[in-house]
Amino acid sequence: MNAPPSARDLAALAAFLRERTRAEILADHPLAPHTTYGIGGPTALWAAPRREGDLPVILRAAQEAGCPLFVLGRGSNVLISDRGWPGLTLHVGEGLGRMRFSGAEVEVEAGCALHGLVVAAAARGLAGLEPLAGIPGGVGGAIRMNAGAFGREIAELLVAVRGFTAAGAVFEAGGDRLRFGYRSSPGLEGVVIAAARLRLEAGSPAALRRRVDEILELRARRQPLDHPSCGSVFKRPPGYYAGALIEEAGLKGEREGAAQVSPKHAGFIVNLGGATAADVHRLIRRIETRVFERFGVRLEREVRLVGAFDDDS
Numbered sequence: 001m002n003a004p005p006s007a008r009d010l011a012a013l014a015a016f017l018r019e020r021t022r023a024e025i026l027a028d029h030p031l032a033p034h035t036t037y038g039i040g041g042p043t044a045l046w047a048a049p050r051r052e053g054d055l056p057v058i059l060r061a062a063q064e065a066g067c068p069l070f071v072l073g074r075g076s077n078v079l080i081s082d083r084g085w086p087g088l089t090l091h092v093g094e095g096l097g098r099m100r101f102s103g104a105e106v107e108v109e110a111g112c113a114l115h116g117l118v119v120a121a122a123a124r125g126l127a128g129l130e131p132l133a134g135i136p137g138g139v140g141g142a143i144r145m146n147a148g149a150f151g152r153e154i155a156e157l158l159v160a161v162r163g164f165t166a167a168g169a170v171f172e173a174g175g176d177r178l179r180f181g182y183r184s185s186p187g188l189e190g191v192v193i194a195a196a197r198l199r200l201e202a203g204s205p206a207a208l209r210r211r212v213d214e215i216l217e218l219r220a221r222r223q224p225l226d227h228p229s230c231g232s233v234f235k236r237p238p239g240y241y242a243g244a245l246i247e248e249a250g251l252k253g254e255r256e257g258a259a260q261v262s263p264k265h266a267g268f269i270v271n272l273g274g275a276t277a278a279d280v281h282r283l284i285r286r287i288e289t290r291v292f293e294r295f296g297v298r299l300e301r302e303v304r305l306v307g308a309f310d311d312d313s
Contacts, residue, residue, distance in 0.1 A: 040080025
C-alpha cells in the first residue's frame with residue numbers, strides 16, 4: 001500500500017473530484033455503517049459515484065495522486081480495521097445500482113444488491129439466479145467472488161463484464177473469456193467492475209418466487225441471521241467444510257470481546273454488539289491456529305481484511 005497522503009494532498013484530490021464528477025465526495029467518512037459487520041474506522045476520503053462515467057475519473061485521479069485506493073461494494077466479505085482506511089474509498093453501491101431487462105438478459109450495474117436482482121428476475125419469470133437468494137452484497141462483488149450456493153455459481157450466467165483498470169482504462173470481456181474458480185475470478189484482478197450482462201431462462205414467476213422463499217427459509221434455518229456478520233469467514237477447504245472443522249476443534253461459541261463464533265454455524269463470526277475489528281481478527285487467528293494444530297488444515301480466508309491489523313500474516 002502506498003504511504004498515506006498528506007491532508008493537503010487529500011484536500012486537493014477532494015476538490016478535483018468535486019469539480020470533475022457528480023460523485024458524493026466526503027472527508028473522514030465512517031465506513032462501519034456501509035458494512036454488513038457494522039465494524040471499522042473512517043476513510044480519509046470517500047467517493048460514491050452516481051454514474052458510470054465518474055469511475056475512470058476517480059480511478060485516474062487516485063492513481064496520479066498516489067492515493068491508496070479501496071473499492072467497497074455493499075459491504076459483505078470485508079473486515080475494516082478499527083483504524084479505518086488512510087486513503088480513498090471508492091463506493092460502488094446504490095448510486096450504481098440500476099438494472100435493465102431485455103428478453104432473457106439483464107444488464108445490471110455493479111452496485112445493485114444481488115438479492116434485489118434475484119427478486120426482480122423471479123418476478124419477471126426469469127430463472128437461474130434464485131439459488132443466490134439471500135446472499136448479501138452487490139453484483140460486482142458477487143462476480144469478483146464468483147458467489148455461489150446450492151449448486152449454482154454466478155459465473156455460469158455471465159455473458160459479459162464491463163469495467164475499468166486501476167488507471168481508468170476501459171475493460172470489456174465476454175464471460176466465456178474470463179477465468180473463474182471457487183470464490184475467485186483471476187481474470188478480473190485489478191479491474192473495478194462497472195456493469196455486467198447475465199443471461200437467464202424462462203420460468204414461472206409463481207414457481208420462482210416459491211423457490212426464492214424456500215432458499216431464504218433454508219438460509220434462516222442454517223445461518224446466524226440474528227446478528228451482523230460478513231458472511232462465511234473462510235473458504236471451503238478441499239475435502240472438508242470449514243464450519244465442521246471449526247466445530248470439531250471445539251470453537252463453536254468461542255468469544256473474543258463482543259465477537260463470537262456462531263453457535264448456529266461455526267463458519268460465521270458474528271458481532272454480538274459493539275465488537276471491534278481487533279476482536280474479530282483475534283478470533284480469526286485463533287481459529288486458524290487451532291484448526292491447523294488439530295487437523296493440519298490451513299484455512300483460507302474468504303473475508304478480506306482492509307487497513308492495518310496488528311500481527312497479521
